[in-house]
Amino acid sequence: MSLADALIARQHVFAQCRDRVRSRLTRHGPFTLDDLAIATRFPSRTVLLVVADMLRRSELAVEDGRVRLRAEPSMGGRRLPATRPELSAERRDPSQVLASYATELARLRPDPALLWTQRWLTVESAVHRARTVAVGDPAAHPVVLLLGDDDAVSPLIAYLIPDANLVVIDIDQAVLSMLEELARGLRVRITTIHHDLSEGAPPLGRIRPTSVVCDPFPTADGSFEAAFWTVAAALLPEHGSLFTTTQPSHKPLGYSWRAQQRLEELGFVITGAEAVASAYELFDFELTAYERDLVAGSGLMMYVSHTKSLLHAIKVREFRPPADQTDALAVSPLNMGDHYLTQQVGLNTQREIVRTRGPRPKAPAAVPALASSASVRLDPYVIFRPPGPAAAASPGDQSLSALSWQRYEYELAADEEELLTALADGVDLASLDLEEQRLALCVRAIQSWTRPT
Numbered sequence: 001m002s003l004a005d006a007l008i009a010r011q012h013v014f015a016q017c018r019d020r021v022r023s024r025l026t027r028h029g030p031f032t033l034d035d036l037a038i039a040t041r042f043p044s045r046t047v048l049l050v051v052a053d054m055l056r057r058s059e060l061a062v063e064d065g066r067v068r069l070r071a072e073p074s075m076g077g078r079r080l081p082a083t084r085p086e087l088s089a090e091r092r093d094p095s096q097v098l099a100s101y102a103t104e105l106a107r108l109r110p111d112p113a114l115l116w117t118q119r120w121l122t123v124e125s126a127v128h129r130a131r132t133v134a135v136g137d138p139a140a141h142p143v144v145l146l147l148g149d150d151d152a153v154s155p156l157i158a159y160l161i162p163d164a165n166l167v168v169i170d171i172d173q174a175v176l177s178m179l180e181e182l183a184r185g186l187r188v189r190i191t192t193i194h195h196d197l198s199e200g201a202p203p204l205g206r207i208r209p210t211s212v213v214c215d216p217f218p219t220a221d222g223s224f225e226a227a228f229w230t231v232a233a234a235l236l237p238e239h240g241s242l243f244t245t246t247q248p249s250h251k252p253l254g255y256s257w258r259a260q261q262r263l264e265e266l267g268f269v270i271t272g273a274e275a276v277a278s279a280y281e282l283f284d285f286e287l288t289a290y291e292r293d294l295v296a297g298s299g300l301m302m303y304v305s306h307t308k309s310l311l312h313a314i315k316v317r318e319f320r321p322p323a324d325q326t327d328a329l330a331v332s333p334l335n336m337g338d339h340y341l342t343q344q345v346g347l348n349t350q351r352e353i354v355r356t357r358g359p360r361p362k363a364p365a366a367v368p369a370l371a372s373s374a375s376v377r378l379d380p381y382v383i384f385r386p387p388g389p390a391a392a393a394s395p396g397d398q399s400l401s402a403l404s405w406q407r408y409e410y411e412l413a414a415d416e417e418e419l420l421t422a423l424a425d426g427v428d429l430a431s432l433d434l435e436e437q438r439l440a441l442c443v444r445a446i447q448s449w450t451r452p453t
């Protein structure tokens with residue numbers, strides 16, 4: 001028995017998923033893989049494994065890119081459209097504008113910054129989110145602030161509410177540049193602000209947001225959500241609107257209860273909730289070769305990774321952090337570097353994205369001070385690898401690796417040694433950014449301990 005077969009046969013989650021696939025297909029007829037993931041509220045990869053297994057057992061058949069039960073249910077059941085009505089309506093949207101927007105988005109979207117938890121909303125869901133904000137009285141939303149917008153919802157809101165003033169704050173300069181270009185294409189205006197929200201709200205001058213839209217990364221303790229919502233609470237007036245996501249379908253039901261508790265602590269009440277209102281795309285690097293083969297072999301397509309629900313909340317009171325709890329809402333460090341997707345796409349590339357697209361480190365004054373100081377904490381995390389086979393240095397060998405690094409029993413690769421040598425000898429500290437300076441000082445400090453003077 002293969003590992004996949006054994007898991008599917010023995011793990012409760014697969015049995016649950018299989019039951020739900022059966023019941024959705026029985027009640028609503030054929031589904032695409034994406035809509036099945038949405039309707040069952042299981043991660044698309046779990047659904048894929050279960051569907052592939054059910055196809056193998058001839059419990060399911062594929063027809064026109066949709067799966068259906070082979071044995072028609074005897075109880076019948078009313079046939080509902082396979083795709084959720086609101087998604088179908090958006091897919092059928094005849095508007096040229098939307099079509100050109102989607103094409104431009106595909107062209108302009110920068111590589112996702114996974115260390116900033118970016119994952120793309122499908123175009124249908126982006127449109128749906130923009131419509132949710134714009135619905136009702138457009139005059140109710142004269143100033144709409146988006147906290148993060150890699151999904152490019154802001155140009156759509158600006159298009160739907162032409163009189164509104166749209167403002168986006170994002171940590172990623174590439175996202176902001178994309179939004180500016182999309183807005184030019186749609187002939188709408190948005191204001192962009194490059195800022196790290198974990199430092200709190202940036203100065204907004206005379207801009208007073210009346211609505212805030214955000215899509216925070218879901219955390220079990222609600223800390224990431226709270227970092228975004230704290231900014232919303234600080235900037236919104238009483239009765240201001242917050243549109244935010246929550247309840248990711250790939251997490252256990254109830255995963256977001258702490259986040260929702262924080263929402264209440266921050267002075268919001270939830271006035272509307274729409275389940276599975278946001279679908280997110282799979283990355284092209286996300287599936288393993290095994291899963292890709294399953295999709296290809298089934299004759300189905302798969303684009304959606306998971307879904308989230310959308311909340312509408314109103315600010316009903318001012319939030320004042322209790323004096324003894326000032327740091328309670330600090331952002332917990334999200335260890336996205338350890339996440340399998342970040343590893344899969346390349347951690348170093350991701351670090352480079354953060355370095356080149358993030359706001360400049362906020363300490364220009366500290367640069368000269370650090371450059372002239374030799375007191376650094378030893379933290380050379382980037383260059384160390386696990387010890388390899390002993391790289392004994394011959395006596396008298398004066399090379400950097402031999403003299404300095406052998407005491408840590410690290411075997412250096414050629415490119416690492418080159419980097420260390422450059423940092424130790426050849427580089428003007430003042431020309432480096434803060435992080436590189438720390439690293440160079442660290443290298444120089446170690447070198448000075450071991451090199452004979």
Ligand SMILES: C[S@@+](CC[C@H](N)C(=O)[O-])C[C@H]1O[C@@H](n2cnc3c(N)ncnc32)[C@H](O)[C@@H]1O
Nearest residue numbers: 116119148149150170171172196197198215217
């Ligand atoms: C948090 S991400 C998550 C949205 C994503 N579509 C998802 O999978 O849910 C949303 C946006 O917030 C931005 N962002 C992440 N951390 C941020 C921070 N500390 N300050 C400002 N923007 C941030 C990201 O660049 C991205 O554009």
